[in-house]
Amino acid sequence: MNIVVISGSARPQRRSHQVALEVQRRLSNRQHSCSLLDVKALNLPLLENTLAETANPSAVLKETSASIAACDALVVVSPEHNGxxxxxxxxxxxxxxxxxxxKVFGLVAVSSGMLGGVNAARNMQHYALRLHGIVYPEFLLTPKxxxxxxxxxxxxxxxxxxxDKFLDGFLWLAEAIKGAKEQKEK
Structure with a gap:
């Protein structure tokens, strides 16, 4: 299975990136093809146009688009910023x-507080659904x-x-959806 992990913080002292790297490591150890999209490394400018509306998209935009389009599922890791x-x-x-x-979305929220980013997870859920994603219903909250x-x-x-329990459930759903897509294509 081809999975993209999105590391969603661009701050200098970001701790959520460690979580994204751990998710990527554990997925790779389970023999999945797993790439990391790091919003800090991508450093995309403030959005003026979507890729579809960009006359001459950069190589970075094209590569990122291709990576997301080719994946079977995504795990999005984000810190909670201002709720x-x-x-x-x-x-x-x-x-x-x-x-x-x-695409199946697994959502991981990260916080230095006790609630583990629950507000970020709920907001990411709404966003992923708006993108026509299929959201694994259990969030992984990461307090402290x-x-x-x-x-x-x-x-x-x-x-x-x-x-590991979160990844077990996420992968079960992702594999079921992938299997259904492959069956439909036959």
């Missing part, structure tokens, strides 16, 4: 639309992210178990 998901994530994702249609990693390594076994 919602990251503005940089929204700006980056808004460049594309058709690429998301009928600052306590989970040491030198880039996940050290909290409880969170690792919750992450």
């Amino acid at each position: 919602s998901y990251s503005g940089a994530l929204k700006n980056t994702m808004d460049y594309f639309y058709q690429e998301y249609s009928r 992210v600052q306590t989970l990693f040491t030198d880039g390594q996940l050290t909290d076994e409880g969170y690792g178990q919750r992450l």
Whole structure:
């Protein structure tokens, strides 16, 4: 299965990126093709036109579009900023639309507080549905992210178990949808 993990923060001291890297690592360890789209590395300008409305899209836009279009599913990892998901994530994702249609979305919210980004997760759910995505109904909430990693390594076994359970369910849905699509194409 081809999965894209979107790391949704552009801030200098972003901790949610560690979570995105851990998700990517665990998916790769399960023998899935897994690429990372990092909104900070992409550094797309403020949206003026979507890709479809851009006369001469950059190579970065074309490559990002192709990566999303080719994937079977996406895991979106975002910190909670002011009660919602990251503005940089929204700006980056808004460049594309058709690429998301009928793709399974797994949503991971990250927070330094106790609630784990629940507001960001709910808002991402509405957004993914608007993009005609199929949202895995269980969010992975990540409270107190600052306590989970040491030198880039996940050290909290409880969170690792919750992450694995989330990925089990997400992959089950993604594989079921992929199978249904393949069956319809026959």
